[in-house]
Amino acid sequence: MADKRNMVLGLLALPNGSHSAAWLLPGALDGASVNIDYYHRLAQTAERGKLDFFFIADRPSVRVDRMEVWSRAPTYTNILEPLTLLSAVAGVTSHIGLGATTSTSFFEPYNVARQYGSLDHISGGRAAWNVVTSASNDSARNFGLDKLPPHEERYARAREFVEVVLSLWDTWEDDAFVYDHEAGLSYLPEKFHPTHHHGTYFKVDGGLNISRTPQGHPVIIQAGASETGKALAAETAEVVFGPSASMKAAQDFYADLKGRLARFGRDRDSLKIVSGISIVLGATEEEARAKLASWHDYVHPDLARVWIGEDLEADLTDLPLDAPVPEDRIPTNARMHKAYADEIIAMVREGLTLREICRRYNRSRAVLCGTPLQIADMMEEWVSAQACDGFMLSPLTLPGCLDEFIDGVIPELQRRGLFRTEYEGRTLRDLLGLKRPANRHVAELVDA
Amino acid sequence: MADKRNMVLGLLALPNGSHSAAWLLPGALDGASVNIDYYHRLAQTAERGKLDFFFIADRPSVRVDRMEVWSRAPTYTNILEPLTLLSAVAGVTSHIGLGATTSTSFFEPYNVARQYGSLDHISGGRAAWNVVTSASNDSARNFGLDKLPPHEERYARAREFVEVVLSLWDTWEDDAFVYDHEAGLSYLPEKFHPTHHHGTYFKVDGGLNISRTPQGHPVIIQAGASETGKALAAETAEVVFGPSASMKAAQDFYADLKGRLARFGRDRDSLKIVSGISIVLGATEEEARAKLASWHDYVHPDLARVWIGEDLEADLTDLPLDAPVPEDRIPTNARMHKAYADEIIAMVREGLTLREICRRYNRSRAVLCGTPLQIADMMEEWVSAQACDGFMLSPLTLPGCLDEFIDGVIPELQRRGLFRTEYEGRTLRDLLGLKRPANRHVAELVDA
Structure with missing residues (x-):
């Protein structure tokens, strides 16, 4: 069950916001999508509000059909690449988690394990990887394919991909690098555990060239309302982007997914479900x-x-x-x-x-209009009703809607004891209340 | 011919330095290789010395043979991934170029074009990509191969890889993103030029989802003393890591490579050759x-x-x-x-x-021992003799040898008018005296 005091709040930082005309709305900055100073300010604002994580969605392609139409809604057309963006943001923030989407359909597990592992080191333990299988043929065509593989195949590949990445993240035991000057040894070879994976989609024989990360491994995020998506999430995800079109739908999803965890020997609190919401604030609901x-x-x-x-x-x-x-x-x-x-x-x-x-239409995210008090009421109600453990904030405009939320709603949530007033720790796992996973090789030794 | 006032100086930032026992030497920091604050300080020191670029070499694997021996020389064993590292460093520096190695054998052209393009935006035009084909079977085994493809095949793939990346970097004309609020158009579709590449190694049908970068495209670096390597460099490289085992060898390489440029319609100054050197300073040469x-x-x-x-x-x-x-x-x-x-x-x-x-043995880099005056003499002599356009500094210890070079040799080079006293511009191309390349699609229109 969700701890009310630890409502989880993430920020989906689409360039000018998630409104389909966001770039045209008052206050939008031209070229924000490739302006690193702009992202620095957004992340710092989110950190001022003590949010759990700052999140960058991704799509590795430009839509090439109907460009005269998509020029009107350029969300993913001209964007900084998420891993480089978050590595830059790491330097101007100190506590907020840093998550991004990377597709299992177009990347190599070794590179993904490495880059997210590196981000976890760079940020002092704040990295999170959103595992997606992609849903765009335009993206497939940038990576040697004519179109996306079928849904089931994408998920089979995703499952194997995550398995390899998790294995690579356990290459080195936490205390492998000893830097023993007297013996002249930087690491203990017996604490190195290479991956030997010969699967359907990937073959990897080797170890990751980076020590175990501050969080043990980056936090795993997933979305996906499909049966296959939920099955994969129950097995591996630590944060899930859940539905929010209605409270009933969210409650059903919550009960379903949390109920699946025991099958994998997982605690209900080892997976946090956040509902995507867009909030529009006013002095009155009408405004x-x-x-x-x-x-x-x-x-x-x-x-x-x-x-x-x-x-x-x-x-x-x-x-x-x-x-x-x-x-x-x-x-x-x-x-x-x-x-x-x-x-x-x-x-x-x-x-x-x-x-x-x-x-x-808001792409399965609820749009809530109201005063800060009304919004806090709704957020409290959803978490109390076990519709979610928190929210993925998807501001329709940026920085406008974000600033208003941080200044208006956060203090109210804090006053009610629903949200932190200070960061609880140094890593994203500390904020989310997720355990630091033990290295599988050490755990095996303990069990033996 | 090299302009003596514009001697090129890069820094090879191997974690504790390039000495094979660097991590054990006095002043070495344990765990420096995954410590982002340490890299920040190194880059800031290099920038204080007005160096042209800060460079991260790479190897995407751990050596799995004889680990009890390699534990004594852990250069690439536990390292931050270069693109994430440089994106973080971009935020704490303002003028110095940021280069890294990425192999054409284990990555997708779309991802490489995107991440280096993103780094170029994040850094305000300071990115450089060192194109390598890799020389490690350990690396191959992390990416589904049993061993490396043969040398010729790796270079054929590299050539095609670079061709695709350069094409992707020209996806958008420089003035494609207009953000015309009145017309409601963020970009002009006619200024979008997708890549349609159906080659031996890669198939890419689409455009890069990032606008043309501040430098037009990141600077292309290469090494490789082989005939195939020189042929590829003459066609596409803008900076080349040349030999320095002897001045004669360096002069021969310099004359050979510069002489090949005209065949590709290139000016001799459009490619800079830097010789790798390690410098040990003392109050006397004996010291x-x-x-x-x-x-x-x-x-x-x-x-x-x-x-x-x-x-x-x-x-x-x-x-x-x-x-x-x-x-x-x-x-x-x-x-x-x-x-x-x-x-x-x-x-x-x-x-x-x-x-x-x-x-x-110093891996084809000269090791020069002497006083700052002696070192400045040697550097001046090499550039005057057309053995190189400058140097890739490979400090045997870090930060020790770097600090001594910046404080001892740089002022002497400046006094002689051989090296800048202030940065000349905002991009790495400005520093190197390299032209910003025109977009091929615009050039075609001009020619027509």
């Missing part, structure tokens, strides 16, 4: 709603049609904006982002117009 | 030599035999230390590091003992 409504006018109709159509996996570009979407446009099954498609399908069945769907 | 000699006692005989044997590609572990090495131990041809083997073979033919060879 907050009016603010949100005013932002919607920045979304071009061409973008709305393409954006909703893409997540639904249906072509809606011929439809009028102000008429209901015909139900026969709903595809028989969605292959990529099931949670996104489900959210849209529900609105289509409600009879909403395309324009209305676009206004309401 | 410097005595200091160097004292360090040699820290090298364990087991290490000496294995180290020399490995670079010669011969097993010398049965040989006594204080007798000449039999000439029949020289292998018929060396496949990995030709320059290293040649240096050892010359000493074997001289009749030196294994202990003597070990004392003198």
Whole structure:
């Protein structure tokens, strides 16, 4: 069960925010997506608010279709690469966790183990890796493939990938590097445990060239509402991005995923579920709603049609904006982002117009409008009701919505004893209340 | 011809220095190799000396044979990953270039283009990529291979790899991102140029998801004394690590490589050759030599035999230390590091003992002992004689030898007008006097 005092709060730092017209909204900085000083300020703001982690989502490709439309919503088009970005941010922060997405479909396990391990050393134990299998054919084509492998194959590869990375992170026992000047030995060879993995997707025979990291290994994050996704998360994830479209859906997901942990000998507290939310604050709820409504006018109709159509996996570009979407446009099954498609399908069945769907759609994240007190009430209610252990904040605008949250909601959460007033420790595991994992080779010796 | 006022100076920042017992020498910090604060101080010292670039060599593996010997010389065993390291260093420096080695044998071109491009943005135009093909079977085994591909194949792959990376770096024209709020367009689609590469080793169909970088693209560094290496360097390199075992050898290499540039329509100044040197300073030359000699006692005989044997590609572990090495131990041809083997073979033919060879051997870098004035004389002479455009400093101890060089030799070089007293610009290209390359797609339009 979640400890109310330790509500988990992460920040999803999309360049100008998660609103589909974020870059056009008042206060948005042109070129923020490749401006490291801008990211430094965001991370420092998040740290001022004592958030648990700062998170960079990723997509290793440019959308090459309909560029005249995507130019209106350039979220992943021109971005700093996450590992280099977070290594830079590490130097201007001291306590906040640093997480990023890296796909198991396009990278080598050795490099991923190494770069996240290195980030964990550089940051003094604040690294987290969000394991994704990717959902973009554009990305696949940058890495020698014609299109993505099928969902099941991507997950099989992901499972093997994580297995290899975890093994590499245990290459060296914690006390392997002794720097014994008298004996002239820098490490004890018997504390080195190479990986010998000959699997379906990867073959690795060797050890990682970096000592065990401050956290034992970086924190493992996952998302994925599919059955395969939940199965993998129950086995390996320590933080999971859960749904938030409704409290009921979140509670069901929470109970389901937490219930699976025992099968893997895991404690319920060894995995934290955070619900993605976007918060719009105002002096009154009406003011907050009016603010949100005013932002919607920045979304071009061409973008709305393409954006909703893409997540639904249906072509809606011929439809009028102000008429209901015909139900026969709903595809028989969605292959990529099931949670996104489900959210849209529900609105289509409600009879909403395309324009209305676009206004309401927030990619499986709840959009909450209200005063700081109202928002704190909702957050408290969700955690109390075991809908989540905390939240992944996805500000619609940056730095605007973030500043307002840090200055408005955080003090209220602290006043209620729901959130920390000082950082509890030096590593992300300390903040999340996650145990530092023992090295498997040492554990084996203890068991023997 | 080299401009004497613009002698190029880079720093090879091996963790404790390049001496084979560096970690045991007085002043060495235990665990420096994973200590980001230590690297910050090294880079800041190099920047205080107005050096051109700070450089991190790499090897993506741990040596798994004879670990009881390599524990005595742990250079690449426990290290921060170079791209994450340099991204962190970017934040504590402002002018010095930031270069690293990344192998074309074990990485994806898209990821390399992206991470170095990101580093170039993060650092404000200071990134450099050292293209290597790797020479370690241990590394190959971490990436699904049983051993390295043959030399020619590695270079064919390297050539194709560089071609793809350069193409990806030209994905966006410099003025592609307009952030036109009135039109609602963040970029102009016609200024996007995807790569469509279907080659022997790589298939990439897409564009890089980062705007053209401050330098146009990161500086390309190469080494490699082989014919294939020189051919590739003449076509694509902008900085080359040249030999320095003798001035004659360096002059021959310099004339050869510079002479090849015209074939590719390149100016002689578009490629800078730096000779690797290690400098030991003293109040007198004798004092410097005595200091160097004292360090040699820290090298364990087991290490000496294995180290020399490995670079010669011969097993010398049965040989006594204080007798000449039999000439029949020289292998018929060396496949990995030709320059290293040649240096050892010359000493074997001289009749030196294994202990003597070990004392003198410095992996194709000259070791210069003397006073600051003597060292400045030698450096001036080499550049004047067109043996090189400058030097890759490979301090035997760190921070010791670096501090002494910055405080002793740099002021003398500046006094002679051979080296800058202030940084000339904001990018590494500004420092090196290299032109910012035009985007190939814009150049084509101009030509048409």
